[in-house]
Amino acid sequence: MLLDALVTTAETVASTRSRLAKVDALAALLGGLAPEEIAPAVGFLVGKARQGRVGVGWRGLSGAMGDPSAEPSLTVDDLDALLDRLAALSGTGSAAERTRVLQEFSSRATAREQDFVTRVLLGEMRTGALEGVLTDAIARASDRSGDVVRRAAMLSGDLGETARLALTGTAEELEAVGLEVGRPVLPMLAASAPTPTDALATTGRASVEYKLDGARIQVHRHGDDVRVFTRNLADITHRLPEVVEVVRRLPVRDVILDGETLSLDEEGAPRPFQETMSRFGADAARETALHPWFFDVLHVDGRDLLDEPLSTRLAELERVAGEHRIPGEITDDPEVAERVSRDALAAGQEGVVVKAIDSLYAAGRRGSSWVKAKPVHTYDLVVLAVEWGSGRRQGMLSNIHLGARDPEGAYGEPGGFVMVGKTFKGLTDKLLAWQTEHFQEIEVRRTAGTVWVAPTTVVEIAIDGVQRSSRYPGGIALRFARVKRYRDDKDAGEADTIGTLRALLRE
Numbered sequence: 001m002l003l004d005a006l007v008t009t010a011e012t013v014a015s016t017r018s019r020l021a022k023v024d025a026l027a028a029l030l031g032g033l034a035p036e037e038i039a040p041a042v043g044f045l046v047g048k049a050r051q052g053r054v055g056v057g058w059r060g061l062s063g064a065m066g067d068p069s070a071e072p073s074l075t076v077d078d079l080d081a082l083l084d085r086l087a088a089l090s091g092t093g094s095a096a097e098r099t100r101v102l103q104e105f106s107s108r109a110t111a112r113e114q115d116f117v118t119r120v121l122l123g124e125m126r127t128g129a130l131e132g133v134l135t136d137a138i139a140r141a142s143d144r145s146g147d148v149v150r151r152a153a154m155l156s157g158d159l160g161e162t163a164r165l166a167l168t169g170t171a172e173e174l175e176a177v178g179l180e181v182g183r184p185v186l187p188m189l190a191a192s193a194p195t196p197t198d199a200l201a202t203t204g205r206a207s208v209e210y211k212l213d214g215a216r217i218q219v220h221r222h223g224d225d226v227r228v229f230t231r232n233l234a235d236i237t238h239r240l241p242e243v244v245e246v247v248r249r250l251p252v253r254d255v256i257l258d259g260e261t262l263s264l265d266e267e268g269a270p271r272p273f274q275e276t277m278s279r280f281g282a283d284a285a286r287e288t289a290l291h292p293w294f295f296d297v298l299h300v301d302g303r304d305l306l307d308e309p310l311s312t313r314l315a316e317l318e319r320v321a322g323e324h325r326i327p328g329e330i331t332d333d334p335e336v337a338e339r340v341s342r343d344a345l346a347a348g349q350e351g352v353v354v355k356a357i358d359s360l361y362a363a364g365r366r367g368s369s370w371v372k373a374k375p376v377h378t379y380d381l382v383v384l385a386v387e388w389g390s391g392r393r394q395g396m397l398s399n400i401h402l403g404a405r406d407p408e409g410a411y412g413e414p415g416g417f418v419m420v421g422k423t424f425k426g427l428t429d430k431l432l433a434w435q436t437e438h439f440q441e442i443e444v445r446r447t448a449g450t451v452w453v454a455p456t457t458v459v460e461i462a463i464d465g466v467q468r469s470s471r472y473p474g475g476i477a478l479r480f481a482r483v484k485r486y487r488d489d490k491d492a493g494e495a496d497t498i499g500t501l502r503a504l505l506r507e
């Protein structure tokens with residue numbers, strides 16, 4: 001298929017607000033792709049190319065984009081091959097070769113295609129805006145049920161492969177997609193409640209567990225081979241050797257565990273989350289040891305446990321990894337739930353997660369079987385731009401512009417972001433240095449004093465509330481916003497919405 005057709009569909013989908021029209025356009029596109037183009041095309045549309053990040057930043061790109069071609073001639077396959085070539089380049093001389101490869105490609109691209117390729121390469125499409133509609137479009141184009149497509153996507157963690165299988169395989173093959181040790185599944189997520197008592201009212205009898213203030217991990221072990229994945233399924237095995245060691249010593253051959261990792265100080269209190277996350281990042285600071293704590297088990301030695309009730313899974317967890325379980329109690333008494341929560345807070349943790357004791361593991365879902373209650377409210381926002389600092393922060397990228405997600409396009413383009421405030425509070429020197437480097441890598445343009453970036457970085461922000469504002473496009477501004485932590489383990493599509501923030505006006 002011509003790349004031009006894919007670009008046209010992406011434009012149609014971005015410009016319409018009607019979900020039905022989006023699904024129609026995407027289903028028509030999927031139906032017209034050659035089998036080997038299906039997975040790459042889906043990857044481009046959701047900003048998750050098969051090849052991952054290929055090491056091309058805005059500066060490299062802007063230098064390489066020459067005069068566009070007038071007529072479309074490139075195919076979807078050509079773009080996939082370009083990413084393969086870029087991903088394979090490394091070492092000395094690779095920067096020059098990268099520029100040459102990009103120049104050659106861009107000279108064959110039309111202006112619209114150049115724009116699309118830029119957005120794919122910078123990861124700008126990674127907003128999560130399209131995943132839901134694409135899932136429906138895959139079901140429509142393949143004439144399979146939406147539930148079956150969704151389950152396959154959650155359990156394989158791979159929408160592109162799911163699309164390929166749905167469109168080219170049999171119904172049985174799609175239904176047979178299940179857990180595979182070594183391949184991460186999308187994690188089950190929690191709803192929120194104001195208090196542990198409210199949470200328990202939603203779930204009924206529940207396992208009330210500490211909500212540890214660490215980072216989520218999913219660990220797969222097959223024999224001696226152990227893999228560790230983040231919340232968004234990035235493989236971080238090589239960064240967490242201590243976790244690998246712990247899981248290798250468990251009395252099982254095969255296992256999939258869901259849990260949290262964090263480091264502790266000498267008193268056994270958790271260290272700041274940012275220290276845990278810095279171990280997830282590229283420049284792993286090795287002075288902190290990370291411990292795993294597990295709260296769920298999805299598979300043990302050939303037996304899938306996803307569709308077993310939590311009570312059964314917890315019993316298995318106790319058997320295989322009892323020493324490394326997250327503290328908690330099974331109860332239907334609100335007073336017990338409140339006490340567990342007080343203990344968790346006293347231990348420096350965030351609060352509790354209350355889980356219906358008979359619930360199944362719903363991969364990739366934020367249902368009401370798991371309900372979290374944490375007293376400090378924070379919001380996940382997306383960085384849209386950063387201002388250069390002054391005084392002590394001269395030469396550093398400091399004040400960040402914060403955007404909330406606008407899925408419906410109530411204040412701009414559907415699937416875009418609405419600015420709701422700025423902050424330079426809560427930033428340590430280490431974070432400032434990291435920001436300065438990171439945001440120039442994902443820069444898309446510059447104006448006086450400000451670097452505008454691809455909207456892909458999620459930051460967790462504590463606020464005192466919101467107020468009406470005539471200055472910001474969403475009609476609200478954050479009050480006393482401060483940075484709690486960067487969330488490298490979340491995609492922009494998971495950020496909070498302008499609707500959620502506006503609802504705070506009424507509280």
Ligand SMILES: Nc1ncnc2c1ncn2[C@@H]1O[C@H](COP(=O)(O)OP(=O)(O)OP(=O)(O)O)[C@@H](O)[C@H]1O
Nearest residue numbers: 188189190209210211212215216260295326353372
């Ligand atoms: N005992 C526990 N059970 C489940 N999740 C836990 C537990 N302790 C800590 N967590 C963390 O809390 C998160 C549950 O909240 P949620 O599903 O809303 O994820 P989230 O969007 O990452 O939320 P948050 O930003 O509050 O961590 C999990 O992703 C996990 O990282």
